[in-house]
Amino acid sequence: MTKTILYLSPYFWPEEIGSAPYCTDLARYLQGAGHRLHTIAFRPHYPTAENFRAWSDGSRDEETFENIKVSRVGVSERGVGGFKERVKNDIRFVISVCRKALLGRFSRPDVVIAYVPSILTVFAAILVKLMSGAQVLTIVHDIESGLARSLGIAKNPLILRMMERVESFVLNRSDRVVVLTEGMKCELEKIGCTSPIDVISIWASPASESPIPVHPLTLMYSGNFGKKQNLDQLLPLIKRLSLERADIKVVMQGDGSEKERIVRLFQQAGVTNTRFAPLVDADKFVPSLQAAALHMVPQALDVANYALPSKLFSIMAAGRPYVCIAEAGSPLDVLTQRSGAGICVSPGDEDGLFEAVTSLLDRKDELERKGENGRTFVSECMNKQTIMNQYLALIGKA
Structure with a gap:
């Protein structure tokens, strides 16, 4: 059965490292399987915007990639303004999705797929769910509260606890959650996620064999x-x-x-x-x-x-x-x-x-x-x- 999918993937083609290649691969596969996708993504900028100048002026904010409609959201470059600027980018993304939903800028979806990071993306997915009755599938690539604690990005226990509560709040309003490892599943359960969690690995395809060079x-x-x-x-x-x-x-x-x-x-x-x-x-x-x-x-x-x-x-x-x-x-x-x-x-x-x-x-x-x-x-x-x-x-x- 063909389904209309709203695909909230902040990182997407043409970015070639991080989560973008995997997000793009899955979108292509679902589109190829007969589903209809509309992707909302940042203007490409990861790890730097230098190689993506063709998108920086907004002239490609609405385009099509392999029959997938792609809408872009303006973004500050990574490393500019640090953690606070990254949060601002995530908020811009959520506001853009919500505005498009309220203005009817995309077809009524049957399913919303939302990628984490950022957890804020799931707020937009929940709004669309409330408006359309769509099912929400959240795919978690990073657990942001844990990373913030481990990397020292946030040190205040109250802020860290608030981040965990935000994560559990939105994840528990997803219909299903996908994580990459059993360890990630355990961490989400610790912070109170009660939605069904599936563990689905990253995929890869073996390359052609090549002798290991030893000189030098x-x-x-x-x-x-x-x-x-x-x-x-x-x-x-x-x-x-x-x-x-x-x-x-x-x-x-x-x-x-x-x-x-x-x-x-x-x-x-x-x-x-x-x-x-x-x-x-x-x-x-x-x-x-x-x-x-x-x-x-x-x-x-x-x-x-x-x-x-x-x-x-x-x-x-x-x-x-x-x-x-x-x-x-x-x-x-x-x-x-x-x-x-x-x-x-x-x-x-x-x-x-x-x-x-x-x-x-x-x-x-x-x-x-x-x-x-x-x-x-x-x-x-x-x-x-x-x-x-x-x-x-x-x-x-x-």
């Missing part, structure tokens, strides 16, 4: 330069490699609000073995990952149950092993043990991190084994078609 040995970080990653914790490792292992080259690839500061930090530390590179185009992304022998997947302390780094699945799909930094028993640690695709090191264990990286890079057979383990895990446990069909089934029930 290259260690890579590829992704967003933001607070969730806490890239500062890589500096002791990279500085020690610079002093003790001149044969290992480091590439830091990507962009984000923290990049300029991280570059300065490395320069001040006198690091000479590291090359900073920009984001690459989507068609060059997998080859860029395969140009490294080993990848780093850092995560800030105590954020593991509130967000999952999507870059990890791209690395595994590319057939490359990784070393991640996360607490024992966290979703990252559990995934690493299940897949056999990498090594998980506890935050703050600088010697353990150095040993994990160098021991892997010194054993090509182990690099190849873990890389193949990752490709196999993606193929067997993160099959795109299977996961898309899970979403299709949820839409069918709505």
Whole structure:
């Protein structure tokens, strides 16, 4: 049965990192399955707006992408004004959706899909539900109260408690909630979410096999330069490699609000073995990952149950092993043990991190084994078609 879906996805095509590629993939799949989608998204700006100037003047605020109608909302660039400006952006998004709903700017939906971040997006979904009777499916990629606490964005206990109450209030008015890991499900239940929660993983598709290059040995970080990653914790490792292992080259690839500061930090530390590179185009992304022998997947302390780094699945799909930094028993640690695709090191264990990286890079057979383990895990446990069909089934029930 064809359904009309209002798709509230702040991050969407043409952004190529973070949640946007997954939000876009699901929209394309649902549209291809015969449903009618109208997406409301920010003007593209993540991790920076530099590559999206064609959208910045608003001339493309109404457009069509692969038969999906897309309406854009103006936004301040990431890193401009910090947390307060991000909240203002989220409020602009909600106001825009509400205005469009009140003015009848989109067809009466059968289903509203709302992505978190931001939790405020779900307020707009609830308003549309009240006006139309639509079912609300909320897909949680980040638990914002947990991230705010772990990253020190909000320290006042009253503010943190208020954030949790807002989250539980809106999630309990969703008809279903989807999270990425069992850990995220547990955290939502702790703050009082009683709506049905489904755990549906991120998906990936194995890339073509490519031999692991070892001349030179290259260690890579590829992704967003933001607070969730806490890239500062890589500096002791990279500085020690610079002093003790001149044969290992480091590439830091990507962009984000923290990049300029991280570059300065490395320069001040006198690091000479590291090359900073920009984001690459989507068609060059997998080859860029395969140009490294080993990848780093850092995560800030105590954020593991509130967000999952999507870059990890791209690395595994590319057939490359990784070393991640996360607490024992966290979703990252559990995934690493299940897949056999990498090594998980506890935050703050600088010697353990150095040993994990160098021991892997010194054993090509182990690099190849873990890389193949990752490709196999993606193929067997993160099959795109299977996961898309899970979403299709949820839409069918709505």
